[in-house]
Amino acid sequence: GAVVSQHPSRVICKSGTSVKIECRSLDFQATTMFWYRQFPKQSLMLMATSNEGSKATYEQGVEKDKFLINHASLTLSTLTVTSAHPEDSSFYICSAMDGNSPLHFGNGTRLTVT
């Protein structure tokens, strides 16, 4: 089945620094990938839709200048959290579609900002 790889699985950074998270579709091409965020004991919230070769579409309330998304190829999307703050500490999960099949999720990235 379709596999989505996400890296890193955990990252700790200092407040004010930037962190890049990668999401790769390993055995299929994904023109669209999705970035979710999950705070403890809460559900997944869609942050943005990443479209290969064009600008990402951000959900209401998500700052596009803070969460930079690049989808430069059919197998890779990156999310960069710029000038991270402790309130950005969360579990970030990417997902991708293989054709019309249901979404497959990456293993997630646990971000801790100190």
Add this chain to the structure above:
Amino acid sequence: QKEVEQNSGPLSVPEGAIASLNCTYSDRGSQSFFWYRQYSGKSPELIMSIYSNGDKEDGRFTAQLNKASQYVSLLIRDSQPSDSATYLCAVSWSGTASKLTFGTGTRLQVTL
């Protein structure tokens, strides 16, 4: 605002029993429905998808959809301790699973 609602639980069932998880959604235009299982600290994994009214069975899992009542459920037969997890209901307002709205999840505990 489109919403997906679930009872947060925990739902506790003994090993071997049937676990019944419920989900309601707000938009009648919803077309695709999914159940994901999420273990603590892990990302969700797809359990079932259902697109039309009625029941859909896959092994020990049965998804039930009632669009008139805007209700989707997941039954887990012969519950095992390894089924203990949070079950997320997800709904798409398009014909594909492109953009999902998730419920807050129901935590299931299967006791020995």
